[in-house]
Amino acid sequence: MKNIYKEDDGKYAGMIEDLKNLPKVETPENFEYNLMTRIQNKNFGDSKIKDPAFNWIKFLTPSAVVVTAVILLFIFIPSNQQTDNQFSKFDNKIVNNSIADNKNDASGDIINQGKPPISNGAKSLAETSKSSANTDNSVKNVNPRIPFGYSRSVSLDDYITGSNHQNNLQRGNVVNSGNSETPFDGFFLVEKPDPNLLMKERARIDSVKNAKAKADSLKKVQK
Amino acid sequence: MNKTLTELKDEELIKEFQDNNTIQAYEILVKRYKDPLMNFVYRFVGDRDACTDIVQETMIKFFLNKDSYRSFAKFSTWIYTIAGNLAKNELKRRRRRTIFSISGNDDDKTPQIEDKMFHSPEKIADGTIRNEIIERALLKVKPVYREVVILRDIQDLSYEEIAEITGLATGTVKSRINRGRAQLQKLLKHIYKD
CATH class of the missing domain: 1.20.5 (Single alpha-helices involved in coiled-coils or other helix-helix interfaces)
Structure with a gap:
């Protein structure tokens, strides 16, 4: 392979020779003395390495950015799981309330037959607070398949014996009897x-x- | 001990200076490199006073940053790199000063009339004047080419060493040297006619 640079060396041979023969420039005689004096006196001028001063802002900036980003994530990005849980909690609460109502209604028939029934509103409020306080207990004790609440149900046994004092008896109320579970049969149309x-x-x-x-x-x- | 130190190679000396902070090792290295660096920087910058300051700064930087030298590199290339960077900074500073100077300080500028001055063959034959013409012409070559031409043709360094100093590929160094030489010969065409 041809070395073009070797050829160029020959082309500029005269000039290269002159460049090599240029007079050598030397440092002044006191160069070393001045240099060592500067070093001894630690007079380094611009060459001195500056120790970077500790800067709180620089130190805290990266961590502040991370913390802000995490906070913004929590604030602005809706978590599906979280909402699902909220809804499921809400659903559970309603179901538990209705279950608790139903249970009280059913057990009240058997155990507290002689006692006068508590009014609907008071009972439902009491049961709501009770069920929210003891959600786990109600879930354990009550069959969750019963789909109706106390306010919309009528105990047939109570109705027959005359101990039912519900004043909102309507045609659409669900009828419950005894301890048996009542399956939901669907809705029926009234035909003339x-x-x-x-x-x-x-x-x-x-x-x-x-x-x-x-x-x-x-x-x-x-x- | 001193005799032993003077016999050591550059790399051994700097290792001694790094490991044991032996100031004699540092002084020996300063002695070895002050004149070659002075010559290199002077050909590059063209000002003796500024050149002395640059070489002093180079030696101070070497003293302060001795631990940044790594043994796999040659000491000569490392110290030439420091000096070269300082020389380039000086040129940049001068250029900036020329651009932003409102009054246009004439001391910083090279007189154009003198550059185009006719030199009679007798004068050119005189070695001193010939060298002076070459020196001036060299300062007119673009800095990127001038640096490599000085390192190759005046300091007599290898292409590989120049590549290491400048941080360029060897091929780039060769082509730049070639272009620099061509520029210089063009400037000196009245001397090198063929």
Whole structure:
């Protein structure tokens, strides 16, 4: 491989020779003395290495940035898990309330038959606070499958015996009886009967009754 | 002990200075390198007083930062790097001073008339004047080329050493030396006609 730089050395040989022969410049005689004096006196001028002073701002800035970032993350980024938990807590609370209500209602039938029932509002408030205080107990003791609350339910046993004092009895209230669990059967539509159909049914029943009366009278005659 | 120290190589001396803080080792290194550095910086900057200050600064930096030298590098390249950086800083400072100078201090400028002065063949034949012309022409070469030309053709360092000092690839060093030489020869065309 051709070395172009070697060739260039030859091309500039005269000039390179002159450059090499330029007079050598030497330091002044007192150079070393001055240098050692400066070193002994520690007169380093600009060459002195400056120890960086401890700066609180520089020291705290990175940690402050990290802390701020974490705080902002907590504030501005909504946590799905957190909201889910909140909702689940809310749901649990409602379910537990209704369960507790139902349990009290059911157990009240058996244990506290003689006692007058507590009014709806007071009872529900008391039960809400009770259930929120003892959520775990209510969850353990009560079957969570019962889907209705005290305020919307009527104990059939109480109703029959006359000890039910609920004043908000409505057609849509859920009826509960005894200790058995009541499965939820769904919703039913109320249909008005057709008057023509009723007339036909009545006529048919009347004709059957008439036929039966005639048959009885014929039997009596034969006897 | 001193006799032994003078026989040591540069790298051994700086190790002695680093390990035992032997000031004699430092003085020997200063003795060895003060003149080569002075010559290099003078050819680069072109001002004797400034050059003395730069070499002094180089030696002070060497004294203060002795531990930053690593044994895998040659001592000569390390100290040339320090001196070269200081010389470049000085040139930058001068350029800035020239740009921002409102009055335009004429002392800092090289007189243009003198540069274009006609030199008779007799004068050129005179070695002293010839050297003076070459020195002035060298100071007109671009600093990036001038530095490598000085290190190669005046200080007689190898391409590898120059590459280490300047932090450039060897190929870049070679091409820069070539360009610097070409620039210099162009400036000195009345001397080197062929």
